[in-house]
Amino acid sequence: MKPTFFRIFFLSLCFSLLSLTGWSRELRIDGIQITGNKITKDFIILRELPFATGDIIPEENLAEQLRLAKENLNNLLLFNFVEISPLGSIEDPSLITLIIQVQERWYIWPLIEVKLEERNLSTWLQNWDFTKITIEAGARIDNFLGLKHKLVIAAHGGYQWGVFLGYRDISLDRKGKHFMSVDMQGNFSHNLDIFTGEDKPARYNLPDIILEKSVDTRINYTYRPDIRTLHHISFMHEYSMLADTVLKINPHYWGNDRLQRNAFRLNYRYRLDQRDYHPYPLNGYFFQAGMNTYITSDASVRYAQLTLGLQYFKQISESRWYLSTVFSGGYSLSNTQAYILEKAIGYDNNMMRGYEYTVADGQVFAISNNTLKFNILKKKTFTLNWLSFLPQFNKIHLTIYANAHFDMGYAYNKWDYCLNTLSNQFLYAGGLGIDLVTYYDMVIGIDYSVNKQCEHGVLSWKNFFFSIKVPFI
Numbered sequence: 001m002k003p004t005f006f007r008i009f010f011l012s013l014c015f016s017l018l019s020l021t022g023w024s025r026e027l028r029i030d031g032i033q034i035t036g037n038k039i040t041k042d043f044i045i046l047r048e049l050p051f052a053t054g055d056i057i058p059e060e061n062l063a064e065q066l067r068l069a070k071e072n073l074n075n076l077l078l079f080n081f082v083e084i085s086p087l088g089s090i091e092d093p094s095l096i097t098l099i100i101q102v103q104e105r106w107y108i109w110p111l112i113e114v115k116l117e118e119r120n121l122s123t124w125l126q127n128w129d130f131t132k133i134t135i136e137a138g139a140r141i142d143n144f145l146g147l148k149h150k151l152v153i154a155a156h157g158g159y160q161w162g163v164f165l166g167y168r169d170i171s172l173d174r175k176g177k178h179f180m181s182v183d184m185q186g187n188f189s190h191n192l193d194i195f196t197g198e199d200k201p202a203r204y205n206l207p208d209i210i211l212e213k214s215v216d217t218r219i220n221y222t223y224r225p226d227i228r229t230l231h232h233i234s235f236m237h238e239y240s241m242l243a244d245t246v247l248k249i250n251p252h253y254w255g256n257d258r259l260q261r262n263a264f265r266l267n268y269r270y271r272l273d274q275r276d277y278h279p280y281p282l283n284g285y286f287f288q289a290g291m292n293t294y295i296t297s298d299a300s301v302r303y304a305q306l307t308l309g310l311q312y313f314k315q316i317s318e319s320r321w322y323l324s325t326v327f328s329g330g331y332s333l334s335n336t337q338a339y340i341l342e343k344a345i346g347y348d349n350n351m352m353r354g355y356e357y358t359v360a361d362g363q364v365f366a367i368s369n370n371t372l373k374f375n376i377l378k379k380k381t382f383t384l385n386w387l388s389f390l391p392q393f394n395k396i397h398l399t400i401y402a403n404a405h406f407d408m409g410y411a412y413n414k415w416d417y418c419l420n421t422l423s424n425q426f427l428y429a430g431g432l433g434i435d436l437v438t439y440y441d442m443v444i445g446i447d448y449s450v451n452k453q454c455e456h457g458v459l460s461w462k463n464f465f466f467s468i469k470v471p472f473i
Contacts, residue, residue: 027062029055030095036102039146040078045100047176048072048227062086066098071276072227073102078143080105080395080439104143105440106392111138111154134158147171162187168220181220188213195250195339197419199358206245214240228273232290236265252415255301255338262297275313279441282322282373286311294341303341305332320375322401329366337415344411345427352407354429354449356465360422362411369407373435376400399437405447406430428452431463443467 032053034042049069051057057065066084073082081103089095112135138154152166165184172178192211193201204211218236225231240261246253254261269290275281288309295302310327328350334341339361345352346359350367377400387394406428413423431449438444445467 025059025094026056027059027094027096029053029057029098030089031097032100033097034100034102037104039104039107039143040102040148041146043174044076044078044146044148044176045073045102047174048076050227062096069100073100075278076148077278077441078105078107078148079103080392080397103395104392106390107141107143109140109142111136111140111152134160138164159191160187160189162189177224179220179222179224181218181222183216183218183220185216186214187216192246194246194253196359196361196417199360199420199422201359204245204249206243209243209245211243211246212240214238230269230271230273232267232269232271234265234267234269236267238263238265250339252337253339255334255336255341256296258300263294263301264297265292265294267292269307275311280435280437280443281311281313281324283313283315285313301334301336301338301341303332303334303338305330320378322373322375324369324371324373326369326371327367330364332363334363342413342415344413345409345422352409352427352429352451353405353433353447353465354407354431354451354463355409355422355427358422360409360411360413360427361417361420362413362423364412365410367407367409369405371403371405373401373403376402395439397439401435401437403433403435403447404431405433405449426452 029051030053032046032049034045037045046052049072050065051069066086070082070084073079079102081101083101085099085101087097087099089097134156135158136154136156138152140154141149141151143149144151148169148171150166150168152164152168154164156162156164163186166182168181168183170180170182172180188210189212190207190210191203191205193203195202216236216238218234220232220234222233223231238261240263242253242259242261244259247257247259251257267290269288272287273284275284275286286309288307290307292305292307293303307330308328311324312326313322313324315322330344330350332341342361342363344350344360344362344365345367346355350365351369352367353369377398379397379399381395381397384394384396407430409427410425411423411427413420417423429449429451431447433445433447433449436444445465447465447467448463449465450463
């Protein structure tokens, strides 16, 4: 009897210790079932999951793994809604089947787009200049062949004229580790930003003269060693012709005095993306570093730039408050003065709220965007019964956030531009705003911001800034 008693006591003690140390059973994924993907291939979905059939997951880690899987599928930007549910086996509780339900978006879009030819919506609204409008027509297929490829064919006219052909996100292997993209674009324009004056791009419009003709060809290669890490290499050839008027106005427009140019760009970018939802992140972090290079065929213009981007997003104690800080910076070197290579604050994604109307040129820049958000309206889904015949559109989700923001920045410019004042000084701005986040990754923002210069005063309608963010084509 003694051995039996001690054996039972020893086993009981072991189980007690295991429970105290957080021991739990392990679950084995017996299968993964996908429903709702009428166009998207199964392997496109399966390769985004942090697990696979046959994997063993501790029970306490299952919820976290399902959360990551849902975020990855949402960030494909192929589905309006994603749900993942575990289903246990009756015979063996340690076996589970994962049911993935997706609602696909509409993928084929006729491109009839009106583009406002300014750096942002607020700048265009200053003058309501209807001559600064480009109309684009064509077609875009977002999930071509069900492989997440993107095919774009378009022509545009009005303020800018040209054609565009792009075939992007081409998978070179079924595991989704190697991708390729090809873009070709031709443009000719009577309108051109030739220099910066009074801290604003000076745009010339000469209806009788084509100021610039260009043909650009770009080839991109992306290596994705895991779902959230990217190495991106881009090679571009540019052929451009300028009217002599451009160099008469600004001899330093592109670094030499020639009217025709063959130039090459070779760019590298590393990206680690742990954000929960790319179009409007609330939790997670993002890191990006890269190098951009530019050289003319005769090597008379040589340029290199290092870039860095850091983003951090955090929900505060599971409340409706969220905090974010975003840093972007760049450092460049060139052998000559060239206006087209000196774009710092106010260009691309390097924006400061409160300075939407202006820019700061330079070779070195740093920007910090800081935001405190409050969720006014939690995510609501509305069903439009009269659109039931189009399931890709009849469900609309809407979330509303209020925000308080404070941005800081600095751009160093070694060239003396007497007409500009924002370079070589510390800039800051703050304000309040409202963001509406809805389906098809659209974010509509209204901000009221006052900057350091306070040129419009504190109480002015000119301090309102509007933005509509949608994924690029």
